[in-house]
Amino acid sequence: MKQSKFNQAILPVMFGFFIMGFVDIVGVATSYVKADFAGMDDKVAGLISLSCFLWFLILSIPTGMLMNRIGRKKTVLLSFALTALAMLVPVLKYDFTFILIAFTMLGIGNTILQVALNPLVTNVVSAEKLTGTMTLGQFIKAISSFLGPILTALFAGGIFGWKMVFPVYAGVTILAMVWLALSPIKEQLIEKSEITFGRTFSLLKDKYIVLFFIGILVLVGVDVGMGVTFPKLLQERCGLPLEKAGMGNSVYFLARTVGAFLGGLILMRYSARKFFTASVFLALASLFGLIFTQGLIPILILVALFGLGYSNLFAIVFSLSMQRVPEKTNEVSALLIVGVCGGGIIPPILGIITDSFGSQGSAVVAMTLVWLFMVILIPVIRRVSKAN
Numbered sequence: 001m002k003q004s005k006f007n008q009a010i011l012p013v014m015f016g017f018f019i020m021g022f023v024d025i026v027g028v029a030t031s032y033v034k035a036d037f038a039g040m041d042d043k044v045a046g047l048i049s050l051s052c053f054l055w056f057l058i059l060s061i062p063t064g065m066l067m068n069r070i071g072r073k074k075t076v077l078l079s080f081a082l083t084a085l086a087m088l089v090p091v092l093k094y095d096f097t098f099i100l101i102a103f104t105m106l107g108i109g110n111t112i113l114q115v116a117l118n119p120l121v122t123n124v125v126s127a128e129k130l131t132g133t134m135t136l137g138q139f140i141k142a143i144s145s146f147l148g149p150i151l152t153a154l155f156a157g158g159i160f161g162w163k164m165v166f167p168v169y170a171g172v173t174i175l176a177m178v179w180l181a182l183s184p185i186k187e188q189l190i191e192k193s194e195i196t197f198g199r200t201f202s203l204l205k206d207k208y209i210v211l212f213f214i215g216i217l218v219l220v221g222v223d224v225g226m227g228v229t230f231p232k233l234l235q236e237r238c239g240l241p242l243e244k245a246g247m248g249n250s251v252y253f254l255a256r257t258v259g260a261f262l263g264g265l266i267l268m269r270y271s272a273r274k275f276f277t278a279s280v281f282l283a284l285a286s287l288f289g290l291i292f293t294q295g296l297i298p299i300l301i302l303v304a305l306f307g308l309g310y311s312n313l314f315a316i317v318f319s320l321s322m323q324r325v326p327e328k329t330n331e332v333s334a335l336l337i338v339g340v341c342g343g344g345i346i347p348p349i350l351g352i353i354t355d356s357f358g359s360q361g362s363a364v365v366a367m368t369l370v371w372l373f374m375v376i377l378i379p380v381i382r383r384v385s386k387a388n
Helices: 003-036 047-070 072-092 096-121 127-156 161-181 197-205 207-238 242-266 272-292 296-310 313-324 326-357 360-387
Strands: none
Touching: 003 047, 003 072, 003 096, 003 127, 003 161, 003 207, 003 242, 047 072, 047 096, 047 197, 047 207, 047 326, 072 096, 072 161, 096 127, 096 326, 127 161, 127 242, 197 207, 197 326, 207 242, 207 296, 207 313, 207 326, 207 360, 242 296, 272 296, 272 313, 272 360, 313 326, 313 360, 326 360
């Protein structure tokens, strides 16, 4: 592929990671929706994340089968179309039902995108550049996640309020869809029978894959739980208005962005098992500190440290899972994306806990207890890493 054609292909594909980051708006959006509808408790507000992330459980494997039929590029284009439509729903009518519909469609679109985009990258870069390109993609996604709370806070002071973020996201997604549609990408031929439910779930016979799958559930669940809980924690402990409290999520996402960049450099020099151990304990110590800390600056420092610790764990678990069963990488990928549904399971549970105890600190305690599974995963990571 000539350099000009390569650039025409790689740039719109990488921009897909930016669109992928739109799903992280669910955290701060939950806080705004709860504030907009008087009397809404955390249990009901938790339905927003459930409506969004449930689809990773339902549609990940069918998306892999669809991708084998219509191709990777068309599957990504379909995800863009669904994402754009989702962002237009609250513009038509703003009530809780329409918000649930919007985030349901966003979840479906993001599920399809996460399953199809990484394989599409393999069609536009060489094998030796694949790992670096994947890392760059996660860095781009982190930038998108970081910008979401900032845009929301900026729009909150305008005529149309925070909801202006929806049509902006829709417009950006439409541009991405047109850009990719016009880009020349030659896809590899794959067999339609390559991914099946049976072959995918047969991976659960491997105890290590089961543990990695639970690890993904925990990672995504705590990540989304942090995005939902953190603004409310700042309101409760520091007396911040919602607009400023929502900006707190940008501190978290900025730390993840920096962590993803630094992690890529560190992992070139040090083993994944040592880095994984240090990251898990850094995140655990940060969560434990958040249980007791009251001041604004200390809280922001702790959540930033958690973001740094968290930032590369998903990639490590994901890559070691595929290395564990290299002959079934497509099935492993589809199965682990199912685990992203943890983002729809844990936040509603946190909402129930918060309503029961009347404190956001109780949600932090719950996330800390859930995070202990990552400590259990450390020796598993070490064994699999050494075996590879």
